Amino acid sequence: MHDIVIIGAGPAGLATAIEAKRAGLDYLLIDKGAIVNSIHGFPKGMLFFSTPELLEIGGVPFTSASMRPSRAEGLEYYARVAEYFGLSLRLFEAVETIRGATGEFNVATDAGTYQTRTIVLATGYFDQPNLLGVPGESLPNVSHYYDEPFAFFRRKVAVVGGKNSAAIAALELYRHGAEVTLIHRREKLSEGIKYWILPDIENRIKEGSVAAYFSATVTSIREKSLVLRDATGKELILPNDFTFVLIGYHPDESLMRTAGLVLDPESLAPVHDPKTMETTVKGIFVAGSIAAGRNNNKIFIENGRLHGKLIIDTVVGR
Numbered sequence: 001m002h003d004i005v006i007i008g009a010g011p012a013g014l015a016t017a018i019e020a021k022r023a024g025l026d027y028l029l030i031d032k033g034a035i036v037n038s039i040h041g042f043p044k045g046m047l048f049f050s051t052p053e054l055l056e057i058g059g060v061p062f063t064s065a066s067m068r069p070s071r072a073e074g075l076e077y078y079a080r081v082a083e084y085f086g087l088s089l090r091l092f093e094a095v096e097t098i099r100g101a102t103g104e105f106n107v108a109t110d111a112g113t114y115q116t117r118t119i120v121l122a123t124g125y126f127d128q129p130n131l132l133g134v135p136g137e138s139l140p141n142v143s144h145y146y147d148e149p150f151a152f153f154r155r156k157v158a159v160v161g162g163k164n165s166a167a168i169a170a171l172e173l174y175r176h177g178a179e180v181t182l183i184h185r186r187e188k189l190s191e192g193i194k195y196w197i198l199p200d201i202e203n204r205i206k207e208g209s210v211a212a213y214f215s216a217t218v219t220s221i222r223e224k225s226l227v228l229r230d231a232t233g234k235e236l237i238l239p240n241d242f243t244f245v246l247i248g249y250h251p252d253e254s255l256m257r258t259a260g261l262v263l264d265p266e267s268l269a270p271v272h273d274p275k276t277m278e279t280t281v282k283g284i285f286v287a288g289s290i291a292a293g294r295n296n297n298k299i300f301i302e303n304g305r306l307h308g309k310l311i312i313d314t315v316v317g318r
Contacts, residue, residue, distance in 0.1 A: 001115040002026050004315060005107050007095050007255075008122035009035045011057055011301045012288025014078060016120050016308030017087050018058040023316050028114060029087055030107070032094035036078045038126035039071060043168075044148045046071040049194060054302040057081060098259035102283040118315055119259070121270070122287040122307075125251040125296055132160065132245055136221030142243045149176035156239055158183060158226050160218055161246035163190045167201040169244055174210050181211040181238060183218060183228060192297060218243075251290050259284055269293030276314040277307050285311045 004020050006013050009031035020027035034040055048055060048069050052062035055069065060081045064073050082089065090111070098119060099106045107114045129144035131137060146169040154177055159170045162184035174180045182205070189201065204210040215231035226240040253268050262271045262280040270279045270286050270293070277285045288304035289296055 001104075001117060002028050003116070004028075004118040004120060005030065005105075005114055005116040006120040006122060006287075007031075007107070008124060008288070008290075009082075009089060009091065010038055010122060010124050010288060011036060011055070011078060012124075012304040012307055013120070013122035014082060014087065015057040015305045016122060016287050016311055018081075018085050019308040019312035020315075021085060021087065023312050025312070025315070027088060028090060028116070030090045030093055030095055030109060030114075032092065034091060035082055035089070036075060038124050039074050039078070041126060041145055042071045043146055043172075044071065045172075048074060048301075050300070050302050055305075057305050057308075058085060060084060095255060098255065098284075102281070105283065118283050118285070120285045120287050120308075120311055121256065121259075121290055123252060123255070124289050125249045125294075128250050128252050129245070130248045130250055132218055132247070134218055134220050137245065139221060139223065141223060141241065142221055142245060144245050146244050146246060149173045149178060152242060153177035155179070155241040156181070158218075158238070158240050158243045159246060160184075160243065161248075162186055162188075163246075163248070164193050164197065166244075166246040167193050167197050169246060170210050171197070171201055171204065174204060181213070181226075181240070183213045183216050183226075185215065185217050187215050218245075248294075249296065250294050264293060267293035267295050269295065275310065277311050278314065285314075287311060 003025040004027045006016050006029045009029050017029040051067050052064045052069050056062045058081055062077050094110045097108045103117050105116050105119050149172045152173055157173050157178045158181045159166050160183045170180050170182045205212045216228050218228045220227040221243055226238045228236050230236055251268055256270055260281050272279045272286050287307035289299045292298040
């Protein structure tokens with residue numbers, strides 16, 4: 001039986017595994033994808049908003065060519081840290097259920113079952129995009145993830161959303177030759193957009209380089225057009241080749257519910273003690289952004305990486 005099984009090999013899960021190894025615990029780290037799988041899904045040219053030292057885990061320095069590390073540097077750094085500590089990893093192995101009670105949990109995956117005294121859920125939220133729930137959203141010309149702009153030169157592209165990811169995608173697409181339309185259900189863009197991005201996108205909208213519809217909702221998506229309802233309630237049909245639906249992400253509640261966790265009905269955040277990160281089920285902890293549920297502007301790598309020490313200190317103290 002393991003002392004602890006950590007589910008999710010993102011920065012928070014890695015940091016927890018490092019603390020577990022330092023404490024001499026018998027641990028196992030499982031992820032359904034690659035190491036730091038969410039970062040693999042970020043845009044290829046993405047830069048972190050944080051400085052390198054705020055992304056460090058395990059006391060291993062994060063060296064970067066600039067104050068804002070790139071996605072590629074992040075992928076290389078976290079893999080190097082896992083290798084440095086020789087972490088016990090099970091990658092590309094999906095956890096299906098959590099059963100049992102305090103001190104005797106069974107974690108079933110698509111490859112086997114593991115017994116453990118303690119569980120840490122560090123699964124994040126990036127794998128679960130928020131959906132519009134409209135006809136055509138599953139078409140091949142729709143994506144809930146933005147990668148890079150180069151394939152959209154001289155194409156009509158709609159970006160649905162009003163926060164950082166939508167603003168950045170709209171700007172990059174415009175600057176690489178796409179005809180961009182931004183659609184947002186609120187009256188204006190989010191004030192939470194980074195201070196150097198917000199005036200840029202606002203000015204592009206004012207000058208007409210990026211078309212924008214506010215207080216508007218998409219009602220259906222077609223292969224060559226987009227149907228929306230504007231602020232007056234009028235239905236509009238816009239010629240369109242591709243749609244990026246960038247309206248956020250949410251945690252996978254199914255695994256948490258199988259484990260018996262109590263979730264906040266609005267945020268889907270598991271109820272937990274912020275001093276220890278332990279949930280309502282004794283012996284099950286949360287680490288990283290999953291602890292904030294839908295409120296994914298509350299926990300980032302910078303503060304989520306600190307959860308591991310709180311958890312392991314609690315486990316060792318028992």
